[in-house]
Each structure stands twice: as C-alpha cells, then as structure tokens.
Amino acid sequence: MPSSSALTVTLFAALAYGYANPGGCSGECVVYDPTVIIRSSDNTYFRFSTGDEIYYVTASDIAGPWTVVGSMLPDGSSIDLAGNTDLWAPDAHYIDGLYYVYYAVSTFGSQDSAIGLATSETMDLDSWTDHGSVGIVSSSSKDYNAIDPSLIEIDGTYYMQFGSFWDDIYQVEMNSEATAASGSSYNLAYYPDGDHPEEGSYMYQNGDYYYLFYSWGICCDYDVDMPATGQEYHIKVCRSETGTGDFVDADGVACSDGGGTVVLESHGEVYGPGGQGVYDDPTYGSVLYYAYTNTSIGYADDEKQFGWNVIDWSSGWPAV
Ligand SMILES: *[C@@H]1O[C@H](CO)[C@@H](O)[C@H](O)[C@H]1NC(C)=O
Numbered sequence: 126m127p128s129s130s131a132l133t134v135t136l137f138a139a140l141a142y143g144y145a146n147p148g149g150c151s152g153e154c155v156v157y158d159p160t161v162i163i164r165s166s167d168n169t170y171f172r173f174s175t176g177d178e179i180y181y182v183t184a185s186d187i188a189g190p191w192t193v194v195g196s197m198l199p200d201g202s203s204i205d206l207a208g209n210t211d212l213w214a215p216d217a218h219y220i221d222g223l224y225y226v227y228y229a230v231s232t233f234g235s236q237d238s239a240i241g242l243a244t245s246e247t248m249d250l251d252s253w254t255d256h257g258s259v260g261i262v263s264s265s266s267k268d269y270n271a272i273d274p275s276l277i278e279i280d281g282t283y284y285m286q287f288g289s290f291w292d293d294i295y296q297v298e299m300n301s302e303a304t305a306a307s308g309s310s311y312n313l314a315y316y317p318d319g320d321h322p323e324e325g326s327y328m329y330q331n332g333d334y335y336y337l338f339y340s341w342g343i344c345c346d347y348d349v350d351m352p353a354t355g356q357e358y359h360i361k362v363c364r365s366e367t368g369t370g371d372f373v374d375a376d377g378v379a380c381s382d383g384g385g386t387v388v389l390e391s392h393g394e395v396y397g398p399g400g401q402g403v404y405d406d407p408t409y410g411s412v413l414y415y416a417y418t419n420t421s422i423g424y425a426d427d428e429k430q431f432g433w434n435v436i437d438w439s440s441g442w443p444a445v
Contacts, residue, residue, distance in 0.1 A: 144392045145445055147417065147432030152190030153182045156416050156431040158273075158325065158400040161187070162217040162224065164248055168407070171248050172431070173197060173215040174416075179228055181248075187406060187414070187433055195250045197226060202241045203257040208232045212241075214325065214400070216274045220303055224248050227259065227285070229272035238263050238271040240287060242304060260306040261287055261297060268292040269310065270324075275402075276303055277328040279335065279368040286313065286337070289324030294339055296369065313337060313372055314363060314380040323361075323385075328368065329403040331411065331438055335368030338413075338443075340399030341385065347397060347424035358399030359390035360415060362443055375442050388413065388443050389434070394420045398432060403443075411436040413445055 158175040172191060173181040179197035184190060201210035213229040223244045231238035240261040245252040263271035268291060275286040276299070283299035285306065293315045298308035314337060316323050325340035341361050343352040363372035363380035371379075378384030389398045401415035414433040422428050434445035 144389055144395070145434050146393065147395065147430075148434060149188040150191070150431050150433075151188065152184065153193050154189065154191060154431045155427065155429065157426065157429050158214040159414055159416060159431060160215045160217045160226070160402050161404050161412075161414055162219065162248075163404070163407070164224075165219070171217065173217055173226055175213045175215070176427075178210065179212050179215050179226065179243075187409070187412060191431075197253050198228075198243055198255050202228065202230050203255050204230045204239050204241050206230045206237055206239055207235070208238075214273045216276060216327075216402075218276055218303070222246065225276070225303065226253075227274035227276060229274060229287075231270070231272045236263050236265050236267060236270050236291065240271050240274045240285070256304065259285070259299070259304060261285060261310070268312075269295045273325045275327045277330070277335070277368065278303075279330075284328075284369065286326045286328050288326065290321055293321050293323040294326045294337065311370070312381060313370065314339060314385070315382065316341070316385070317383050322356075325400050327402045329411070330368070331443075332441075334364040334366060334441075336403075336443060337363045337365070337372050337380065338388065338401055338403065339363075339385070340401065342397075342399070344397070344399060345426050347418055348426075351424075352397075357391060358397040360388040360398055360401050360413070361385035362388050364442070386442060389415070389445055395432065396420050396424070403436065406435075409435045411438065411443075413443065 182191040216227040218225045242256045243253045270289045283303040288294040295310045297306045297310040300307045327338045365372040374384035375386040396418040398417040416429040437444045
C-alpha cells in the first residue's frame, strides 16, 4: 500500500497535468497512426499502423502483449501514385462479414494522394484483397489532401472523413457497401491561421452527438526539428448532432472557423499525442488510442509509442 502522502503526491501530480498517463503497453508498442479493431470470432485485438505496407499486430487486450503479424499489403497498393509502396494511416471496420481497412497513398507534403481499400474475411496474414482507390483522390487543384481516412455510418449511410492540412477536414458520402465515394466532398473543420494544421480525423458517435476528433499541429521529425511549444501534435474534438456539418467546440465556436476543444496534449513524459482513434472496449468502454513521443525514450518518428486512455463522457465532452 502506498503511504497517504505518496498517494497525495501522485494525485496532485495527475491533477496538475489534468491528464491520466497512457494505459500500459507491452510487446510491440512502437506505432504511427494506429487503428484498432477487435475480431469478434475470438476477441483478438488487431492494431494496424503506418509503415511496412501497413504492419499489424495482435493481442488479447488493449494493453498487450502485442505480437507482430506482418504487412497487410506486402506488395503495396494498386493505386498508381508515388507512395504506393509506403501506405499510411489505416482505418479498420467490420461491414457485412468483411474486415475493411482503408489506407492512404501519398508522399510527405504532397497533394497527389488517394484513399484505398483492402478487405479480408479473417484479417489473417496473406488474406487481404486490395481494391485500389475508393474514388477519394486529390491533386494540387483541390482544396483538400485525400489522406487520413475515417469511415462512419450515420443513420444507415456511410460517410468518409479525410484530410490533412490545405483546407483541413472533409467528408464525402459513400455508396451502400462503403467501397466508393458517391457524392461531392465538403468541409467539416478548418483552422484559418498559418498552414491550417488539422489532420488525422476520427468520428465517433456517443449519445446524441457525433464527435469529430482530429490531430492539430506538427506530427513528426521532433528529433530533427523541435516545434515551438504548443505547435506540436495534440488531439482536439468538435461535436455535431447530425455528423454531417455544424461541428462546434465546447465554447460553441464553429469548427469550420477555428474551433476545437483540446482532449489530450503534451504532459509529463507524453509529448505530441495524435493520430488517434476511438473504439468500444468490452471491458473498459470507450477508449481513445493514439501515438505519442515518450520523452524518456526518444523523439524520432520510429520511437513513437502506442497510448490509450479510457474516455469519461460525463460532461458531454470526452475527457481523459
Ligand atoms: C516512458 O518510458 C519510460 C522508460 O521506458 C517508462 O518508465 C515510463 O513509464 C514511460 N512513460 C510514459 C508516460 O509512457
């Protein structure tokens, strides 16, 4: 048992930062842009992430131990763009008996980008079929960058959120199988200043609202070029009753005009958390997961760690 003074110090430290530390992680915990899905047949957790043609790992609990499975698409994507052998930012779903993993093809800082789809019945190694582009494509003539996919079903219709920098976060209606865009894209969130650093969105329904989580700021290369304080990645959120527009933050500021409430930012040994998602854990309830730099481990991109926290929704806004 800790002494009461040790307990007081611990509680005080947690309150001073305002954020809980990440939950435990054992096994393979290095990650970038993770997505988590649980295979219903055996309750195995699957975690996909950027790198090695979407490498993925499995575990029996969100805390691990995580074991490497391999690459989802070892030969890359059939999308004919630079970056098709360096796939990014996976987003996993289960739809009508198939596991879907959307991914992005691009190169750093380029708008020549597209969102693709791979499917599998089991998620086992070598079980994946690549379907190429879902018709969400960008080039320098567009106001958006077609990366960082995130799918949601709203009242029986699928929508894809996507976007990174340029005019930030967009949405497009998808067909009934969620395999192709079926409408025109429109803006959901926009930060008017600087280089509009919003990306990596993830939408999640809770109660009466759809919550649009996204990453704000500079994601990468902290070991090479340290951002000014506050310019590094942090996780923000906006909410809407429809999920298709009118997103506002906790102060009522429109997220199409710079709004956004911070959910998680640098604190203690945690630096630059982002690339987040949310899933329903059978034990813990809603869980926010992300990648972060542990300042005691290192600032390089290939040292980013998998973090997760249980979400407290009691205020109507996600708190960790
Ligand atoms: C950071 O890494 C150190 C060394 O592995 C570990 O002791 C510490 O718990 C980690 N902190 C966080 C917030 O992950």
